[in-house]
Amino acid sequence: MVIGVLAVQGAFIEHEKVLDALGVSNFEIRQKRDLEQPMDGLILPGGESTVMGKLLKDLDLFEPLKALIEGGLPVFGTCAGMILLADELSNDESRYFATLPVTVRRNAYGRQLGSFHARAQMSGIGEIPMTFIRAPYVEQVHGAEVLATVDDNIVAVRYNNQLATAFHPELDDDLSVHKYFLSICEKSVNY
Amino acid sequence: MSTERYGLNKELAQMLKGGVIMDVTTPEQARIAQEAGACAVMALERIPADIRAAGGVSRMSDPKMIKGIQEAVSIPVMAKCRIGHFAEAQILEAIEIDYIDESEVLSPADDVYHIDKTKFKVPFVCGAKDLGEALRRIEEGASMIRTKGEPGTGDVVQAVRHMRKMNQEIARITSMREDELFNQAKELQVSYELVKYVHDNGRLPVVNFAAGGVATPADAALMMQLGAEGVFVGSGIFKSGDPKKRAAAIVKAVTNFNDAKLLAELSEDLGEAMVGINEQEIELLMAERGK
Numbered sequence: 001m002v003i004g005v006l007a008v009q010g011a012f013i014e015h016e017k018v019l020d021a022l023g024v025s026n027f028e029i030r031q032k033r034d035l036e037q038p039m040d041g042l043i044l045p046g047g048e049s050t051v052m053g054k055l056l057k058d059l060d061l062f063e064p065l066k067a068l069i070e071g072g073l074p075v076f077g078t079c080a081g082m083i084l085l086a087d088e089l090s091n092d093e094s095r096y097f098a099t100l101p102v103t104v105r106r107n108a109y110g111r112q113l114g115s116f117h118a119r120a121q122m123s124g125i126g127e128i129p130m131t132f133i134r135a136p137y138v139e140q141v142h143g144a145e146v147l148a149t150v151d152d153n154i155v156a157v158r159y160n161n162q163l164a165t166a167f168h169p170e171l172d173d174d175l176s177v178h179k180y181f182l183s184i185c186e187k188s189v190n191y
Numbered sequence: 192m193s194t195e196r197y198g199l200n201k202e203l204a205q206m207l208k209g210g211v212i213m214d215v216t217t218p219e220q221a222r223i224a225q226e227a228g229a230c231a232v233m234a235l236e237r238i239p240a241d242i243r244a245a246g247g248v249s250r251m252s253d254p255k256m257i258k259g260i261q262e263a264v265s266i267p268v269m270a271k272c273r274i275g276h277f278a279e280a281q282i283l284e285a286i287e288i289d290y291i292d293e294s295e296v297l298s299p300a301d302d303v304y305h306i307d308k309t310k311f312k313v314p315f316v317c318g319a320k321d322l323g324e325a326l327r328r329i330e331e332g333a334s335m336i337r338t339k340g341e342p343g344t345g346d347v348v349q350a351v352r353h354m355r356k357m358n359q360e361i362a363r364i365t366s367m368r369e370d371e372l373f374n375q376a377k378e379l380q381v382s383y384e385l386v387k388y389v390h391d392n393g394r395l396p397v398v399n400f401a402a403g404g405v406a407t408p409a410d411a412a413l414m415m416q417l418g419a420e421g422v423f424v425g426s427g428i429f430k431s432g433d434p435k436k437r438a439a440a441i442v443k444a445v446t447n448f449n450d451a452k453l454l455a456e457l458s459e460d461l462g463e464a465m466v467g468i469n470e471q472e473i474e475l476l477m478a479e480r481g482k
Contacts (some may be wrong), residue, residue: 008446009209030447046206048230048266112289115199133202
């Protein structure tokens with residue numbers, strides 16, 4: 001199994017380290033020719049969604065990646081990655097891939113002083129550590145399944161092969177969210 | 192600052208990696224920077240080149256001006272306070288700045304002590320020109336480091352020197368015997384724990400950006416290839432002929448810093464770069480402030 005990690009900006013190395021620790025091959029996607037190699041899953045990391053959204057378009061990555069996601073390629077977005085997937089943002093007119101039927105609020109917890117750690121249940125996994133950095137959360141789902149909430153705010157969702165978290169599993173030692181994503185990729189490969 | 196808060200502050204710096212942080216002086220410039228792909232902006236009244244030209248004492252910016260920029264963009268907003276000026280830092284924390292730069296670009300307020308950054312909840316980035324300075328700032332609570340370079344010159348030579356020096360010192364510590372680390376800590380005037388971290392991990396315990404003199408996509412790519420995890424561009428953008436285009440080009444250069452063909456395309460037709468000042472022509476070495 002091979003996972004592509006979007007590496008135009010942000011905390012992509014952290015995801016690569018988790019994949020390495022799980023013994024899963026991975027490669028970085030920085031420009032269009034990186035998409036020539038096949039992948040079984042795609043990770044959209046944390047960082048600044050405005051930067052990634054712009055670079056996706058400027059580097060001609062946007063259309064091919066959107067087509068892959070719409071074609072059923074398993075995708076896992078964390079924080080900014082969740083914003084890239086959402087089909088609606090409540091406090092921003094931008095839209096990116098818009099493949100995940102949820103309404104996301106950007107910087108929902110305010111500025112850096114609002115960043116925090118928590119522990120909460122994630123369905124199908126159990127209790128896990130969650131790191132929120134200037135994080136978004138999901139205000140509404142229209143079709144996606146809610147996997148976790150913190151203080152009544154939705155922080156993890158799944159819709160078919162798309163998984164998104166408002167927090168950063170790649171920053172904590174717990175590998176279970178990545179394992180969960182890889183199980184989606186495995187089923188998709190077998191399918 | 193609690194250990195937890197310090198962790199969160201280091202983690203915010205991780206999210207900025209692979210990005211470009213741009214100096215802006217107005218909400219309009221902040222919007223241009225955000226649209227060009229800046230991962231954060233540094234709000235200040237005068238960019239370093241103008242501070243250098245104007246001379247005199249340079250202080251923290253007007254909070255009203257910083258708030259205007261906070262309202263204009265959704266990306267993180269940073270601001271500078273003077274070295275050792277903890278009251279300025281308290282003010283910046285009160286307006287919920289995302290990152291404070293305790294910066295040698297402003298006139299130092301204290302020629303002995305840096306701010307005790309462990310007393311703050313808000314994160315700090317500090318400049319360093321070698322490993323000792325970097326680790327001392329981290330010991331004081333900085334959760335992000337940048338090279339000092341020489342701000343406002345458009346001359347990258349000092350940022351290169353500082354990045355290479357830091358990397359060489361890290362490499363040297365990595366290859367040391369463990370019993371040599373105690374003395375190394377003494378020489379660098381930092382705790383054994385920090386030196387041990389560098390020895391075991393071969394890197395700083397926090398994110399390290401390049402800053403000071405970066406003016407072109409090629410400069411940015413050079414710093415990334417030398418091991419910077421991202422780039423600050425101060426005067427280089429809004430002192431150039433076509434800020435929008437140059438800013439976007441530098442952002443792309445940081446993402447694809449190893450692709451010379453793309454860098455060639457990005458470097459075309461950028462208009463005039465900022466007028467630089469060579470090292471020998473500088474009267475004030477800002478990098479010598481705060482050690």
